[in-house]
Amino acid sequence: MSQLVAHSWRERWAWAFYDWANSAFVTTVVVALFPVFLRNYWAQDLPSEQITFHWGNTNSIASLIITVLAPFLGAIADRSGKKKGLLASFMLLGAVATFSLAFIGENQWQLALFAFALAFIGFLGGNIFYDSLLVDVAEEPAFNRVSALGYGLGYLGGGLFLVLSILLSLHPEWFGLADKATGVKVAFALTAVWWAIFSIPLFLYVRERPVARTQQSLPSLLAQAGRDLIDVFKKIRQHRAVALFLLAYFFYIDGVDTIVIMAVDYGQSLGLPSDSLIQAILITQFTAFPAALLFGWIGTRYNAKAGILIGILGYVLIVLGATQMQTATHFYWLACSVGLFQGGIQALSRSYFATLIPVEQAAKFFGFYNMLGKFAAIFGPMLVGWAGLVLGSSRMGLLVLLILFVLGGLILMLVPRSQDV
Template identity: 45%
Template sequence: MSDTRFTRRGRFGWAFYDWANSAFATTVVAGFFPVFFKTFWSADYPAETSTLQLGVGSALASFLVLFLAPVGGAIADRGHRKKAGLALSTGLSVAATAGLFWVGHGQWLTAMTLFVLASIGFFMAMVFYDSLIVDVALPDDYDRTSALGYGLGYLGGGLLLALNVAMTIWPHAFGLADRADAVRWSFLSVAIWWALFSLPLFLFAREDTGRGRAPVGRAMREGLSELRGTIGEIMKQREIWLFLLAYWLYIDGVNTIVRMAVDFGLSLGFGQESLIMALLLVQFIGFPAAIAFGWLASIWDTKKAIYLGLCVYAAISGWAYFLHDVWQFYAMAVAIGLVQGGVQSLSRSYYARLIPDGKAGEYFGIYNMLGKFAAVIGPLLVGVVAALSGSARLSILSVVVLFIAGGWLLTRVDAGKVRHSVNA
């Protein structure tokens, strides 16, 4: 068939979606929502209650995505509607995120409902987005294309976060009443940013429609029917299930470090502004670093580049054990920024080489399901070690086990043993 799908414009449009949706991950998830939820929407409740509300909401979104991700991927494959699924998921998230602007003080249930809907849309969109990489790039371009997406994501998310932080620090300079008003406008800015910068993907990325699109009803029935056999298929393909197991372990460690870093900094007495600066460091360093990892993989080896990132993460766990001063926390943020995007992007591109033709949506549904389910073992390990030892530093150090285990399993995976035809 023709190669008209595999164009620079299509790859750039695809990668630019990371620039668009990363604003939600930085400004909303990592930045303002947890704090604003406690201090504004759930301010009338004790801290323990608001923590429970936030935890239940996040868990509900994760639980639903665990089931919806592989189902959505299977349906997208059968109906050749990855872009349609991406548009629907993005629209849900954009609308829910924008809705946070109008939620008033004390309306915690409304705020949490919108956050859950936005989170579901965000993670479902990633299923369709990740699976589209096989429609916009040839296998030799997977590493660079995936890395470009993560790099643009770090830059775009970081730029909007920097603007939103400035809005909260100097609200009057932006014509806003106060910090709370600035946060509400920040949520609206994320929705506008996400919608606007998603357009290049929909305009320039072309999806393979195969022999035609099945009707939605038939695609759903056939997709759900095939999904039942997906796990069985994966278990028969050693390289795929072994990679997924390795990925689940080491990405659990990555997610644990990311999620625990801010709490760890707070436990050491570092100020909130210092932690925000560290988050910005990760974003802006992650932009060139993720792209550099894609280049490194193209001239070296994808797996070796992932190993490099995992070794750095193991060193970060050790560094955290001895951390005392805020400059050391900044150094840890720099190290995370250097490798986080590389590990994530190269894992995605390496997996794309393993999956069978015509199964991208279904297999990436499983991939994203595992990615969402990650950060389960790590936090549990950290909590148990902290409870038994009484040392927060030792608990962070324990995460190194996940990097070692995941890295060792990855050494047992050989993409060269997987042979799929490439439509060119």
């Protein structure tokens, strides 16, 4: 019996270490180094508004591709029993595309954005199968603990690797490198290596549950996925509280994700020092986790809905404050504020949604919830990019996010209390 338990926890740690592995891509590439390097190296000859425009559209297009594919990829994985194989395919796509960033030359912004889009698709697509493997490494009573283990390792691994990346980009001479550009490229290459190496435990030790494999053709699998999606959508329409919450979530989580993606590029467009912007990301990374615990207490002491509304109000103030930002010190405060509310609003959104849905259909409803979160990530960056381009100001472009947060907050206030549903 003890051997079985030990083996079970080995699988759970192996599964959780994939979060440690791929979080380096988010912190180093998506949030910190790529936006800075795009503006200062790959697209240095483009006007600021055009850089923001192309960066926002690239993120949106990659998210759209995965949003369209997600339900079909999930259906194929569930019915074929090949989650690990599909995860490996997307992980390799992401890692190889990330590694290729180290070899893209100056002013080659189109090629850099194409490689980033492939890497981002690999990251987002891999997470579909990574999340679904939770049921293969834990039973329902342990879902929360095992899932939290993954989140915790992700915050820690992503933050620690970001420290290394920052040192490579700010002090390349410490590592015997010629200049900062070389340091950044080495950081991109190491991100890919980190992602691939720390994914290995999952592929070695995690065992998929046996499934009754059918001989369905690919068109048949895709058709079944479409029917499942329609079925869930019909059930959501029958639960007013769930439908209202998902609509509110769509708007405010779009604003949250957009700020994460566009923050460094926005600071760059205002002429703030690149070194200060990258360092500020560390503040966000190490503030988000304890903030989630704080908001968890708020949700328990009062209620999750109130905590989410506090978070939305916090983001409204962040957007307004960001439009007045002038110095690196202001950006540090912005980073701290984003970290404070980011961890809290994400944690309480998931727990509040759990109180609204039918328990016996939790898996299907959460699948729709996760797909909607990816779908929301399409519009925010595109809105900011287009608004900045049309208005000729990155500051004015950022104000469009107020629409997302205000709409999300107003709709959330209409959601009935769980006991009234």
